[in-house]
Amino acid sequence: MKKATIVVSAPYMGNRLFDLGNKSLNRDDCLRAFFLLKEEFKLKGYDLSTQDVNSEIESEVVIYNEMPKDFSNVVKEKSYLLIFESDIIRPDNWDLRKHDQFKKIFTWNDDYVDNVKYFKMNFPNTFHYTNPEKCLREKFAALISGNKTSRHERELYSERLKTIHWFEKNHSYDFDYYGFGWDQYNFGSQVIGKILKKLGAYKFLPKRTTCSYKGLVDSKFETLRRYQFNICYENGYDITGYITEKIFDALFAGCIPIYWGAQNIRAFVPENCFIDRRVFSTNEALYLHLKSLKYESILKYQENILAYLKSEEAKFFSSEYFAKNLSKKILCLKS
Incomplete structure (x- = not known):
């Protein structure tokens, strides 16, 4: 061979x-x-x-x-x-x-x-497929990502952090977030973080605790199946074709993605399968829109998602x- x-x-x-x-x-x-x-x-x-x-x-x-x-x-x-x-x-x-x-x-x-x-x-x-459900899910919104920083002009790490802070301040009961590093202090510098990690210094620092942080996940699929919405921002925005697993993690779980990332996302994923974060000027405007959605609208999103995942267009992913x-x-x- x-x-x-x-x-x-x-x-x-x-x-x-x-x-x-x-x-x-x-x-x-x-x-x-x-x-x-x-x-x-x-x-x-x-x-x-x-x-x-x-x-x-x-x-x-x-x-x-x-x-x-x-x-x-x-x-x-x-x-x-x-x-x-x-x-x-x-x-x-x-x-x-x-x-x-x-x-x-x-x-x-x-x-x-x-x-x-x-x-x-x-x-x-x-690929996983989740059938539309007969009732609303027990939990409202989730975010799953690592706690990272970047000075790149198109980074979205800071927008994830702003979203976390906004929900914790205003509607913590409607929001959970998961991922590595959120319980550690972030010094705003990847260099400092790498030095501290190499020296093993993080274990001597106190853990950060917030009311909405729920730790790590064993399965994103099983976790997201409990939530109605998933805030899934790419690492950067307006990068043509940069569509990672983040939006698909939500789609597979029948969890409606709130997406921000590739500028041409609608060329690959139908707009009736996700909520485009770019449409909303603030987190408050986004939240009010999500709260306004009735069961019939949620059901329609789930039906659209399932149809898309079973389509020829989705197989390319x-x-x-x-x-x-x-x-x-x-x-x-x-x-």
């Missing part, structure tokens, strides 16, 4: 990238797309493994999961780049000089896709499509 490799960060090496039984890494089945990708390569006569199992040098196909730090083993004619993170998280992903080192690049960014050098790749998801499309494109382009 021919060898292919995918270059990943340390936690995913040792083929842990494909291990669906690893509960710490495969949260909400996020590794299924790569498991299926490995299976698709196998059907085509390739053993796809991480770089510590199949080295870059001995592999006929090399896939880089995000921009590599080390280019010493990059051979352009057999190297393919997957870009998942935006420049808010990984500015090096968008260094065009580095793009020249790869034969082809796969990205969600519609501004780049030309089907010559750059090919469309959406964030993959394991599935793990199955990711694996089949990526393997086909890479191996066809290789030949």
Whole structure:
């Protein structure tokens, strides 16, 4: 069998990238797309493994999961780049000089896709379906994300924080939020935070407690099924095609997304399936709108969501499509 490799960060090496039984890494089945990708390569006569199992040098196909730090083993004619993170998280992903080192690049960014050098790749998801319900849910609104900061001009971390503060001050009984880092002090600097984490200093700081913070979640799907609305902001706004798992986490759970992110979201997800946060000038205006929605309106949203998830348009965001499309494109382009 021919060898292919995918270059990943340390936690995913040792083929842990494909291990669906690893509960710490495969949260909400996020590794299924790569498991299926490995299976698709196998059907085509390739053993796809991480770089510590199949080295870059001995592999006929090399896939880089995000921009590599080390280019010493990059051979352009057999190297393919997957870009998942935006420049808010990984500015090096968008260094065009580095793009020249790869034969082809796969990205969600519609501004780049030309089907010559750059090919469309959406964030993959394991689909779930939730039937419309006969009554309103027990809880009102939730937000699930990590506590992060950024100085990027298009970041939305600060808007998440503003939303949390507004709800806690005005309507805490209608709002819960989850995720890592919210019970730790945020010093407004990623550098300081990384230093404190490396030194193990966080354990000596008192925990932050707020009335709406509910800790971590084992399953976003099971958690969101209890809520009517999910506040799901991307890490950044007005980035073309940047549609991550956040809105789909809500859709799968039949939880109405309050979305802020990709400027062209309506080209991929029908506007009758989510509430566009950009329409509202304040959190208060948003809250009043949500409170005004009657059961019939909620039911209609849920029906629209289910219809969309079962449509042909939605399949482009599935793990199955990711694996089949990526393997086909890479191996066809290789030949």
